[in-house]
Structures are given as C-alpha cells and as structure tokens.
Amino acid sequence: MKIIPVTDKNVMSRRAAEMISTLVREKPDAVLGLATGGTPEETYRRLADDYRNNHTTYQKIRTVNLDEYVGLSKEDPNSYHKYMENHFYKFVDIPADQHFLPDGNAVSLDQECGDYDRMIERLGGVDLQLLGIGRNGHIGFNEPGTSLNIGTHVVTLTDSTRLANARFFGSMDAVPVQAVTMGIGTIMKSKSILLLVSGKSKAEAMNRLLESKTPDPDFPASVLVSHPDVTVIADAEALFLT
Numbered sequence: 001m002k003i004i005p006v007t008d009k010n011v012m013s014r015r016a017a018e019m020i021s022t023l024v025r026e027k028p029d030a031v032l033g034l035a036t037g038g039t040p041e042e043t044y045r046r047l048a049d050d051y052r053n054n055h056t057t058y059q060k061i062r063t064v065n066l067d068e069y070v071g072l073s074k075e076d077p078n079s080y081h082k083y084m085e086n087h088f089y090k091f092v093d094i095p096a097d098q099h100f101l102p103d104g105n106a107v108s109l110d111q112e113c114g115d116y117d118r119m120i121e122r123l124g125g126v127d128l129q130l131l132g133i134g135r136n137g138h139i140g141f142n143e144p145g146t147s148l149n150i151g152t153h154v155v156t157l158t159d160s161t162r163l164a165n166a167r168f169f170g171s172m173d174a175v176p177v178q179a180v181t182m183g184i185g186t187i188m189k190s191k192s193i194l195l196l197v198s199g200k201s202k203a204e205a206m207n208r209l210l211e212s213k214t215p216d217p218d219f220p221a222s223v224l225v226s227h228p229d230v231t232v233i234a235d236a237e238a239l240f241l242t
C-alpha cells in the first residue's frame with residue numbers, strides 16, 4: 001500500500017481527481033469503479049471542473065459503482081443512482097448506457113448480483129476502483145465478518161453503518177436495512193485501487209488499516225494489504241496528525 005498523507009480534504013480530493021483524470025486521458029476507454037458517500041463528493045466536483053476546463057472526455061469511459069440500497073428506486077433522492085447523477089454523470093459527457101450501478105429493486109436480487117459480476121468481467125474488469133472506508137472498516141457495504149472471496153451479494157447493514165448514513169436520510173429508521181454490494185472478491189479483482197480517508201471519524205479505522213499485516217474478515221479494509229496496487233490518500237485528521 002502506498003500512503004499519501006495530505007493536509008486536508010481539499011488536497012485529498014485534488015490529488016484523487018488528478019489520479020483519475022490522468023487515467024481517463026491515458027486510457028480513454030478505461031473502466032472506473034466508483035464510490036459514493038461524503039468522502040468522494042469533492043473529488044467528483046473537481047473532475048467536473050477538469051472536464052469543463054480541460055475538455056477531458058468520458059465518451060468511451062465505462063463506470064461501475066460499488067453498491068446500492070435495496071428497495072430504493074433509481075429516482076429516490078437517497079439512492080446511489082441519484083447520487084451519481086447529481087454528483088458526476090450530469091457534469092460530464094459519459095453516455096447513459098456506459099455507467100452502471102447494481103439495481104437494488106431487481107425482482108431477483110441473487111440474479112442481479114451474478115449479472116453484475118459478469119457484466120464487470122465483460123467490460124474487461126475495473127482499471128481503477130475508488131473506495132471510501134466505513135468507521136468499522138467496511139469497504140463498499142462489506143461489513144465485518146464478510147468472506148474475503150465473495151462476489152457481488154446482498155448484505156444486511158449493521159446498525160453502525162445505518163447510523164453513520166442516517167445523516168443523508170434524516171433518521172436512522174429511514175435508512176434501508178439491506179444493500180447490494182460488490183463483494184471483497186470483486187473489489188480485489190480491480191487492477192488498481194484508490195482509497196480516500198478523511199476526518200477524525202475515520203482515524204480509528206485508518207490506524208487499524210496501517211497496523212494490518214494480513215487480511216482479517218473482522219476488518220474488511222485489511223484485505224487491501226494483499227492487493228498489489230493500492231494507493232491511500234489520507235488527510236491529517238484521519239492520520240492523527242492534528
């Protein structure tokens with residue numbers, strides 16, 4: 001794991017956007033694995049600025065997202081479909097049939113999970129997977145205890161994850177109980193991974209990740225120590241440097 005310590009979230013987002021836009025320019029038909037949550041919001045803003053100012057085109061780029069809540073329609077303001085539309089797709093020239101998220105409303109979620117992994121393989125696999133980290137070390141929605149080899153699957157969210165995401169929904173009760181997420185096995189197949197970590201609330205998880213020597217299912221992010229190409233951009237608060 002290559003750790004890039006930065007002063008704050010602004011610099012983290014700038015560095016992340018630079019890495020992503022460099023890949024998009026060097027490999028115009030790359031497959032980007034994208035993430036949601038508060039952490040990457042500014043990275044998407046900066047990518048939108050880069051598109052406007054430098055005409056970085058996404059016409060041949062394909063994107064696949066990590067996860068989606070079960071039971072929310074694509075139009076629900078809290079769905080990750082809507083998040084991606086509002087934070088990224090509407091600002092760049094990526095064609096609508098080239099960006100993908102799991103369908104949390106599929107009639108058969110099991111079928112949807114298998115189809116999602118097969119679709120990623122058909123695209124040629126993910127070139128760069130953007131990740132955030134949950135306070136309990138979850139990546140995507142892979143909660144502690146998840147098998148490290150698993151593909152895309154349905155998860156029951158822990159109370160701590162639902163509580164952390166309640167800020168987007170207004171109350172914890174409104175947060176769905178389940179989600180569809182790329183599995184740790186799916187994530188680990190990405191050619192490279194970029195993990196963003198910002199803020200005091202992530203310091204404990206960051207510290208545990210830095211101390212991880214081998215993958216431990218109780219702390220899903222620890223699997224990253226066994227991937228050959230992981231970059232972590234972490235700000236001072238997450239690194240206990242303030």
Ligand code: GLP
Pocket residue numbers: 035036037038039040066067131132133134139140141161165
């Ligand atoms: C959610 C998402 C993850 C995200 C994590 C951290 O549960 N499914 O992909 O990395 O929370 O979110 P945030 O960046 O808002 O702290």
